[in-house]
Amino acid sequence: MFAAILVILQLFLTTVMGIYFYRQVKAQNSQPGGNRYSGRRELDKLNKMKQIHLSDPLNERVRPMRFEDIVGQEQGIQALKAILCGPNPQHVIIYGPPGVGKTCAARLVLEAAKHSEGSPFAANAPFIEMDATCVRFDERAIADPLIGSVHDPIYQGAGQLGINGVPQPKEGAVSRAHGGVLFLDEIGELHPIQMNKLLKVLEDRKVRFESAYYNPEDSNVPRYIHDIFENGLPADFRLVGATTRSPEELPPALRSRCMEVFFRALEPEELGKIARDSAEKAGFKLDGETANLVGRYSASGRDAVNIVQMAAGLAQMEERNTILKQDVEWVLDSGHYSARTDGMRKRDPQPGVVNGLAVHGAHQGAVMEIEAVARPGKGRVSVTGIVEQEELGAGSGHTMRRPGTARIAADNVLTLLRNMNIPVDEYDLHINFPGGMPVDGPSAGVAMAVAAYSAITQIPVACDVAMTGELSVRGKVLPVGGVPEKMQAAIKAGLKRVLIPAANDQQRYRELEAEIIPVDDVHQALELALGVRGAELAEPRHVPALAAEAGNK
Numbered sequence: 128m129f130a131a132i133l134v135i136l137q138l139f140l141t142t143v144m145g146i147y148f149y150r151q152v153k154a155q156n157s158q159p160g161g162n163r164y165s166g167r168r169e170l171d172k173l174n175k176m177k178q179i180h181l182s183d184p185l186n187e188r189v190r191p192m193r194f195e196d197i198v199g200q201e202q203g204i205q206a207l208k209a210i211l212c213g214p215n216p217q218h219v220i221i222y223g224p225p226g227v228g229k230t231c232a233a234r235l236v237l238e239a240a241k242h243s244e245g246s247p248f249a250a251n252a253p254f255i256e257m258d259a260t261c262v263r264f265d266e267r268a269i270a271d272p273l274i275g276s277v278h279d280p281i282y283q284g285a286g287q288l289g290i291n292g293v294p295q296p297k298e299g300a301v302s303r304a305h306g307g308v309l310f311l312d313e314i315g316e317l318h319p320i321q322m323n324k325l326l327k328v329l330e331d332r333k334v335r336f337e338s339a340y341y342n343p344e345d346s347n348v349p350r351y352i353h354d355i356f357e358n359g360l361p362a363d364f365r366l367v368g369a370t371t372r373s374p375e376e377l378p379p380a381l382r383s384r385c386m387e388v389f390f391r392a393l394e395p396e397e398l399g400k401i402a403r404d405s406a407e408k409a410g411f412k413l414d415g416e417t418a419n420l421v422g423r424y425s426a427s428g429r430d431a432v433n434i435v436q437m438a439a440g441l442a443q444m445e446e447r448n449t450i451l452k453q454d455v456e457w458v459l460d461s462g463h464y465s466a467r468t469d470g471m472r473k474r475d476p477q478p479g480v481v482n483g484l485a486v487h488g489a490h491q492g493a494v495m496e497i498e499a500v501a502r503p504g505k506g507r508v509s510v511t512g513i514v515e516q517e518e519l520g521a522g523s524g525h526t527m528r529r530p531g532t533a534r535i536a537a538d539n540v541l542t543l544l545r546n547m548n549i550p551v552d553e554y555d556l557h558i559n560f561p562g563g564m565p566v567d568g569p570s571a572g573v574a575m576a577v578a579a580y581s582a583i584t585q586i587p588v589a590c591d592v593a594m595t596g597e598l599s600v601r602g603k604v605l606p607v608g609g610v611p612e613k614m615q616a617a618i619k620a621g622l623k624r625v626l627i628p629a630a631n632d633q634q635r636y637r638e639l640e641a642e643i644i645p646v647d648d649v650h651q652a653l654e655l656a657l658g659v660r661g662a663e664l665a666e667p668r669h670v671p672a673l674a675a676e677a678g679n680k
Contacts, residue, residue, distance in 0.1 A: 185436040186429060189405045194235055197228040198428065199397040203390040207236045210386045211308075211365065214245035218329060218366040220314065220382065222374060223390030226427025229369040230256070230310065232390070237308045252307035255300050255364075259317040274324045275299030275360065277338045291347040294338035296355045301328050304364040314368030315377050326380055329366060333359035391612070392491045394619075395467055398422035402431045411439050412449040420455055424464040434458050474590055479582030481656070482593035483560075483574035484617060484625075486609035492616030494593055497560060497571065499578035504555025510537050512560025536572040540579050542600045543649065549583055556582065570607035572598030573626065576649050577656045586657045593617040594626035594652060602649040606630035617641060626652050 191197045194204055203221070210219050221229045233254075240248045262273045270276050275298045280289040288295055300309060311317070317325070328334055341356050342348070366385065374382060393401075399415075399422030406413035413421075413435070425431040438454040458464075474480070479499040487493055537558055544551045556579055560571075573596040581588045595613050597605040610631045617625045624642045632645035646652050653659060 185405055185409055185439075186432050189401075189408050189432055191228060191231040191235070194232075194239075197232055197235075198401055199393045200228055200232060200390050203388050204232050204236070206388045207232055208239060210388070211236050211367075212240040212243040212246060214247065216240065216247065216365050218368075218385040219388055220368045220370065220374075220377070220385045221388050221390055222370060222372075224392050224427060225371055226429035227390045227393055228428070229390055230312065233308065233310050233367045233369070248308075249306060253304055254308050254310060255304040256310045256312070257300050258312045259315070260313050262317065262321060270297075271299055271321075271324075273299050273321060274301055274328065275334050275336070277336050279338055279340050281340075288347075288349075292340060292342075293345070293348050293352065294340040296336045296352065296360060298360060299334070301325070301362040301364065302334060302360050305361045307364055309364045309366050311366065311368045313370060314381075315370040315372040319378075322378060322381065325366075326384065328362050329384055331359070332361070332363040334362050335359045392426075393428060395419065395422035395425075398425040398428065398431045401425075401428045402435050405432045405435045406439065406450055409435065409439050410448065411435075411442060417450060417452045417455055420452065420459075423466050424459050430464075434462070434464070437462075476587035476590045478585045478587050479578050480590075481574045481578040481581070481588050482590070482617070482620075482622060483571050484593050484595040484613035485570070486612050492609065492612030492614070494616050494620045494622070495560065497558065497574050497578050499559075499575070499582035500557045501554045501579070501582040502557075503553060506541075506552035506554065508537055508541060508556045508558070510558050510560075536569050536575055536598065539572060539598055539600050540576045543576060543598065543602050544579060544583075546600075546602070547580075549580065551579075551583070554583060569597035569605075570595050570609070572596060573604055573646075573649060573652050577652055580653060581657060586659060588656050589624075589658065591622055592624040592626065592656050593620075593622045594656065596626070596628040596646070596652075598649060604628045604646050604648060604652065614639060614641070614643060624655070626655060 197204060203223070207219065207221070210217050221233070223229055237248065237252065237254050240246045241250055241252060257273065263270065275296065278289070278295040278297055280292050280294060336356055336359070338356070343353065343357070368381075368385065370377065374387065396419065399418040402418045402421040402425070403413050403415070406418075421431050421434050425434060434455060435450065437458045438450045441454045441457065442448065442450050479501070481497045481499075483495050483497040485493050485495055541551050541556070558575055558578065574594050576598055577588060577594065580586075593613075595607055595610065597607050599605060606628045610627055614625050614627070614636065618639060618641045622641060624644055626644050626646050627636075629645035629647040632643070636643040644655060646655070
């Protein structure tokens with residue numbers, strides 16, 4: 128009896144266990160089929176999405192495909208070729224405003240380098256493009272799309288290797304760019320820690336990975352992972368960084384490792400050409416006057432194309448294939464676009480008014496009128512306009528502020544004029560920088576001295592001359608930056624003579640349309656701008672401003 132009960136119980140338990148394992152096996156067998164069904168459904172959905180295409184935006188259709196299509200950057204492209212197309216290509220940073228062709232130029236230069244004799248770039252050299260503003264920085268180093276990271280076994284989705292306790296290195300953009308070019312747009316926005324990692328990669332030409340889970344004696348670790356942890360992952364590429372920032376805003380350690388190339392802002396007539404070309408590619412007619420209107424209101428090539436595209440939409444709604452001037456005017460009004468100035472206005476020679484030269488924005492040269500007025504007073508001087516102040520020691524715990532260098536240059540001018548026997552202490556001098564252009568830097572020193580001397584002596588300043596240069600208290604003209612951009616601005620404004628520091632002079636300036644005159648002393652600048660001989664400068668016979676004021680009394 129007992130034996131029979133035991134047999135029945137054993138059969139019952141066996142049956143229960145059999146049913147349990149049968150259900151488990153059935154579930155396992157049915158799951159892959161379900162996954163396959165789900166996978167097929169998602170794949171069909173993906174393929175249907177791929178079959179849907181919108182028309183390409185006009186900006187994509189007019190993207191430059193040849194060097195000739197990049198407007199206005201011949202000098203910058205030539206510099207890029209010199210840096211990247213030789214047997215020893217270097218890292219490079221491209222400075223310039225947005226929408227002037229920096230990315231397209233870098234792509235085309237790499238293609239040209241592949242066909243250059245002695246170039247180390249192979250025919251299949253990659254061009255990896257990333258936007259530094261979108262590079263995610265993770266303090267835990269779980270994911271790093273730029274440098275690469277290690278997928279440790281504790282992370283979800285570590286796979287079979289993770290189950291065996293094997294850390295898995297994951298390559299980043301620097302390794303994908305191995306043997307080619309890594310184009311990093313807006314490189315100035317990169318996180319400081321990411322920047323330091325990138326600099327280390329540039330130096331070592333490889334990426335080093337670390338993991339607390341890596342055991343060099345673990346037999347489960349594949350040989351290639353051993354090799355990566357011990358020798359690093361190759362990352363021998365050339366960096367091409369693009370930025371809209373000024374060079375001073377980038378880390379010195381990065382700049383010291385890179386050559387620097389400047390892409391200039393486009394002129395209105397160049398933007399008008401882009402507008403005409405884009406309209407033609409869109410299948411519309413655009414006359415020269417309307418294209419020039421687009422150019423005057425555009426800040427970049429993208430702006431010009433966007434204006435044309437919207438104006439073309441208006442024309443299309445009215446079933447026209449011609450973009451009219453009123454179409455563009457409507458777009459400019461609805462988009463609140465601001466017009467560019469047409470340059471300096473024509474004027475006659477006047478006392479105290481000097482054509483100064485400056486650089487603003489993305490290394491754009493500009494001509495600005497510097498005004499000076501002298502009235503009998505007690506030697507006071509005021510400088511107005513957007514004259515910046517400078518902060519020293521920011522972030523060091525000890526911060527100082529000092530007047531902007533334009534204000535310091537005005538003090539230098541007063542000392543210089545006193546040494547020239549000009550009775551500046553009998554005047555109140557007002558120097559103004561009109562037009563809303565920020566003035567920061569000593570390069571206005573020569574122009575300020577000429578304006579102040581002219582205001583006091585009432586000798587008119589020639590209106591066909593512009594000048595730049597720092598001025599010492601002894602009257603020496605010192606070198607300044609941005610001279611090429613300043614000269615081009617003066618030439619575009621129709622000025623015939625440009626005074627520059629002798630230390631900035633180069634032989635190639637002789638080929639420019641204007642007469643470039645190097646000066647090393649303020650007396651030379653005064654003679655050229657005022658038409659006064661040196662002896663008269665040193666000992667002025669009278670001071671008309673003071674005499675006129677006395678006569679009025």
